[in-house]
Amino acid sequence: MEYRRLGKSGLQVSALSLGSWLTFGNQISDKVADELMGVAYDAGVNFFDNAEGYAEGKSELVMGKILKAKQWDRESFIVSSKVFFGAENKGPNQMGLSRKHVIEACNAALKRLQVDYLDLYFCHRPDKQTPIEETVWAMNTLLQQGKILYWGTSEWSASEIMEAISVSKQFNLIGPTMEQPQYNLLERNKLENEYLHLFKEHGLGTTIWSPLASGLLSGKYTTGDTKDTRLDLKGMEWLKDRTLAADRMKKVEELQKLADKIGLPLAKLSLAWCLKNPNVSTMILGASKSAQLKENLTVLEVIPLLTDEIMEKIDEIMGTKPKLAAF
Template identity: 70%
Template sequence: MEYRRLGKSGLKVSALSLGSWLTFGNQIEDKVAEELMDMAYDSGVNFFDNAEGYAGGKSEIVMGKILKKKNWDRSSYIVSSKIYFGAEEKKPNMIGLSKKHIFEGTHNALKRLQVDHLDLLFCHRPDPETPIEETVWAMHQLVQQGKALYWGTSEWSASEIMEAHYFAEKNHLVAPVMEQPQYSMLWRDKLEKEFLMLFRNFGMGTTIWSPLASGLLSGKYNNANPKDTRFGMESLGWLKDRWLVEENLKKINQLKDLADQLNTSMPKLAIAWCLKNPNVSTVILGASKTAQLKETLTSLEVVPLITDKVMEQIDQITGTKPQTIVV
């Protein structure tokens, strides 16, 4: 396993990490969740990603029980939560980024995960109804209290993150350290264009999600539409509409040919491609089966195979490379 600094912080995160979105407490049995965490930890993964909104809080409960059972040294792993969407109930003040929900949501996450502090705490989405000043103050206070060690954002715009940084700097508060954006061969603008000034000016780290574009880049949809995948879940119709289109399937077929030439698999090629970006601190892996995770955990082996020529081939196939800007 390779370990990378989370941006300019001193925290070392495994280049590959394990996420629980859609799987823990929902798509898979608790026994499988435990097997996945065992496999990841034994392979050197030290970051486990979670959120209050995953399976209405059940994802954190499942992960918390596993962490308690394993009794791993607390300094050997990093666990996160994200606050915004709430857990089971969605009454006023039980969602969003008000100081009240940030404090109460974080305390509830700590209880579900059965830990006394979160290593990483994310604001899961920007909240247009709460001033950024209020959110930054609340996150600063949680860090000061030792409830969270580092705080960051997820799916915020560059301008919103910059506003948080400038307010924190002006008032001598703890600033956000990391952002969790979506990033894959098919979804590149934010990380490769919009965030460039953040990396240069603030040394932001990134914990990227959906490196396989919700499974599309695994190649499993090329000749079929498996009903037991996330695209078959009624609540995720928006994902299916975004990704499962003819144009993308044609690109996947060409990428599959390239993966074959490199003597590797589509998932490993897609994940290794993400790892090539120096602004990626860690790639969050998702899996519903141990066989899937066993394969993707070896993706670091493929990184040396992705030469400049291969990168150019991928750019030509996908047509998603953003026009670069000088910063």
């Protein structure tokens, strides 16, 4: 396993991490979840990603039971939660980024995960109803209490992250360390364009999600068959329609041909491509089967196959490379 610094912080995260969105407490049994965490940990994965909103809190309950049963040394793993969407109850103060919800959600996540502190705590979305100062102060309070070690954002714009950084500097508080954006061959603008200033000037770390674009880049949907996949889950129709759009499918079919040519499964090609970006601190893998996870955990071995020439061909096929903004 390779370990990378989380931005400019001193925290070392495994280049590959395991996420629980749509799987833990929902798509897979607790027994399979336990197996997946064991496989990941044994392979050197040290970061396990979660959120209050995943399966309305059930995902954290499942992960908490597993962490307790495994009895791993607490210093050997990193666990996260995210605040915004609320868990099971969605009352007026049980969602968003108010001081009340940020602090109460953290306490609830600690109970569900059965840990004394969260290593990483993310604002899962920006909250237009709450002043950014209130959220930054709430995060700082949790840091001082030792309930969280680092805080960050997820799916925030560069200007929103900059505002949080400015507020933290103004009041001598600790600002965001990391952002969790979607990043894959179809979603590239934030990491390759919008956030460049944040990487260079502020040392922002990233914990990227959906490196396989909800499975589209895994190769299993090139036949259009979504049976027994996350796209077949109830309530995921929006994701299915977006993921399997005709223009995307065409690009992926071309990419499949390139992967075949260099002797790589499409999933490995797509994952290795993400890891080539030096601004990726860790890439979150999702899995519903241990064989699939074991295969994807070997992706670091194939990165050398992605030469400059292959990277150019990938850009040609996908046509998704963002045009850099002029500063």
